[in-house]
Amino acid sequence: MSDQAQFSGFVCPLPLRDYPRIVLGHGSGGRLSAELIRHLFVPLLANDALSALNDQALLEVEGVRLAFTTDSFVVQPLFFPGGSIGSLAVHGTINDLAVSGARPLFLSAGFILEEGLAMDALGQVVTDMARAAQAAGVQVVTGDTKVVEQGKGDGLFVNTAGIGVVPADVHIAADRARPGDVILLNGTVGDHGMAIMSVREGLAFETELVSDSAPLHTLVAAMLEVTRDIHCLRDATRGGLAAVLNELAEQSNVGMVLEEAAVPVKPSVQAACEMLGLDPLYVANEGKLVAIVPREHADAVLAAMRAHPLGREAAIVGEVVEEHAGMVVARTTIGAQRVVDMPLGEILPRIC
Amino acid sequence: MSDQAQFSGFVCPLPLRDYPRIVLGHGSGGRLSAELIRHLFVPLLANDALSALNDQALLEVEGVRLAFTTDSFVVQPLFFPGGSIGSLAVHGTINDLAVSGARPLFLSAGFILEEGLAMDALGQVVTDMARAAQAAGVQVVTGDTKVVEQGKGDGLFVNTAGIGVVPADVHIAADRARPGDVILLNGTVGDHGMAIMSVREGLAFETELVSDSAPLHTLVAAMLEVTRDIHCLRDATRGGLAAVLNELAEQSNVGMVLEEAAVPVKPSVQAACEMLGLDPLYVANEGKLVAIVPREHADAVLAAMRAHPLGREAAIVGEVVEEHAGMVVARTTIGAQRVVDMPLGEILPRIC
Numbered sequence: 001m002s003d004q005a006q007f008s009g010f011v012c013p014l015p016l017r018d019y020p021r022i023v024l025g026h027g028s029g030g031r032l033s034a035e036l037i038r039h040l041f042v043p044l045l046a047n048d049a050l051s052a053l054n055d056q057a058l059l060e061v062e063g064v065r066l067a068f069t070t071d072s073f074v075v076q077p078l079f080f081p082g083g084s085i086g087s088l089a090v091h092g093t094i095n096d097l098a099v100s101g102a103r104p105l106f107l108s109a110g111f112i113l114e115e116g117l118a119m120d121a122l123g124q125v126v127t128d129m130a131r132a133a134q135a136a137g138v139q140v141v142t143g144d145t146k147v148v149e150q151g152k153g154d155g156l157f158v159n160t161a162g163i164g165v166v167p168a169d170v171h172i173a174a175d176r177a178r179p180g181d182v183i184l185l186n187g188t189v190g191d192h193g194m195a196i197m198s199v200r201e202g203l204a205f206e207t208e209l210v211s212d213s214a215p216l217h218t219l220v221a222a223m224l225e226v227t228r229d230i231h232c233l234r235d236a237t238r239g240g241l242a243a244v245l246n247e248l249a250e251q252s253n254v255g256m257v258l259e260e261a262a263v264p265v266k267p268s269v270q271a272a273c274e275m276l277g278l279d280p281l282y283v284a285n286e287g288k289l290v291a292i293v294p295r296e297h298a299d300a301v302l303a304a305m306r307a308h309p310l311g312r313e314a315a316i317v318g319e320v321v322e323e324h325a326g327m328v329v330a331r332t333t334i335g336a337q338r339v340v341d342m343p344l345g346e347i348l349p350r351i352c
Numbered sequence: 353m354s355d356q357a358q359f360s361g362f363v364c365p366l367p368l369r370d371y372p373r374i375v376l377g378h379g380s381g382g383r384l385s386a387e388l389i390r391h392l393f394v395p396l397l398a399n400d401a402l403s404a405l406n407d408q409a410l411l412e413v414e415g416v417r418l419a420f421t422t423d424s425f426v427v428q429p430l431f432f433p434g435g436s437i438g439s440l441a442v443h444g445t446i447n448d449l450a451v452s453g454a455r456p457l458f459l460s461a462g463f464i465l466e467e468g469l470a471m472d473a474l475g476q477v478v479t480d481m482a483r484a485a486q487a488a489g490v491q492v493v494t495g496d497t498k499v500v501e502q503g504k505g506d507g508l509f510v511n512t513a514g515i516g517v518v519p520a521d522v523h524i525a526a527d528r529a530r531p532g533d534v535i536l537l538n539g540t541v542g543d544h545g546m547a548i549m550s551v552r553e554g555l556a557f558e559t560e561l562v563s564d565s566a567p568l569h570t571l572v573a574a575m576l577e578v579t580r581d582i583h584c585l586r587d588a589t590r591g592g593l594a595a596v597l598n599e600l601a602e603q604s605n606v607g608m609v610l611e612e613a614a615v616p617v618k619p620s621v622q623a624a625c626e627m628l629g630l631d632p633l634y635v636a637n638e639g640k641l642v643a644i645v646p647r648e649h650a651d652a653v654l655a656a657m658r659a660h661p662l663g664r665e666a667a668i669v670g671e672v673v674e675e676h677a678g679m680v681v682a683r684t685t686i687g688a689q690r691v692v693d694m695p696l697g698e699i700l701p702r703i704c
Contacts, residue, residue, distance in 0.1 A: 021467075021470055026499050045481065059457075064413060110513070140399070142401065159511035
């Protein structure tokens, strides 16, 4: 770290002032991330697209509705059960486009390599990107490579930005959840995070823990065939299902009730979570989305999800309510209620 | 560095096999960078937009001609005379769009922060991005932040991807230089690289060395007002003027003759280069572009450049020839000729 004395002028607003230096939690997708976005990025870069706080910007360019998004990937290890940083970077950006209803078209790839990285490792990562892109029907059309000295990076970081086209009659947004709406989920939670942790921690049953990393755009397309009137869609990555529901509850100013028993969790993931003292609701996914739809469309959308290979275990997991606006409450299996808080900071660092 | 044993399958093609591990030169913009692009990225990610080897992809989306580009920034120090990594990230991506003739519209910003970075430093970088974007008339509409552990990054890296719209009648490309064309440059070379070096090396006359970091899109627009028939445009960043001319000579399969005395160099930059044993032709710029135009338009384009604040010292610096295809030859002040080679690797690391 160097030269932090040379700048001048900027004074952090509250509540950022409580953290004079960046901590891992600022990249967590939890409350610290949200504070950074709301109190630093959004006011400084002030514009409507950014302020909408969706996972992608919706732009009008010469009459075409574009979705535009970016994601940097710093996952460790680079290769893990069910994928690598290469396939993850493609799926992650496709999913940020898909949850706007966009048809993903083009990706960019910006690499930051650490001196000493094995050339074959880079080759394998790019091979994985290429295969993931081809399988999903998108193209990586532009790129950039920077190299930093040994000890100034961590093997390989990659940023993927993406462009997609949003149909004229689709209006999915984080502030559109309404009391009475139904909350749908396309399958088991916690798979990606626990797959990464199993490799890092050397868990004995690691062979059963596989990332769910997958491109969700065809699933979204199948859901939009049923109805264009999907209110919210978001992929549940950093911070897991809990973070996504909290974000949507806050941005829509509604309450959410989660039926905990209805949330699918693989037994191996549940066991690994218990061993590490983690709640699967907070563990990252890379192939899971939350959909909030009007009650009258819920069954039909659920049926469409279950008919898709990435939605076979889809379930209705809760509902939107007027009470406790901005808050997510889980009804537990024994009938008790508990608040599912926004995570403060980092539960599992460098998961994506 | 970790887990480079877990991948399998990828075997590097020649000539990459000479480098089993990434070296700094692979990020230089010189020959090692070109080999990585040609023998790894382009074949693996195979598509026409990428294979065109321009600084941006030209895409047709629902009848609109889009330019799409990405650049990661790893410059050290983060703040330097004439700018910071924030303003540089905005200017650099604007310029990659501008040299396609595009009107830059929207940027993304993906941050990779090192745990321990001062919050105020981040705030100042984002402030600089915001000011640069506003001054240039573009918006930063989507973003992402990741945090890595102390010692796994270097303060702050940022990726900016960008989208612009290309007018229907503009067809600028790296393979369009033709014998007889004239080579134009919009001002002095080496300013950015020597400004960075002056801070790093603590050169005595550092106050005179200031980065030329600037957004070139309004200059390009003024040039296109004169004629749509501009053959090639490229900003001369990593590898300097020498790298750009070599790339264009190779991609257009033509020779280039550079009149060395015609290339503007500030006396302070010249002096700093001599002290460090560097050739200003190879030093990075962040506000300079090379234009290759048909001879009949050269004087009018030059006049338009000189009438623009970022082209006051514009000059005709050479011509395109049929001889020595793929090679750049400089005519020196004493009438001798020398080959201006593509740099192999890194001359000045982490300059952008």
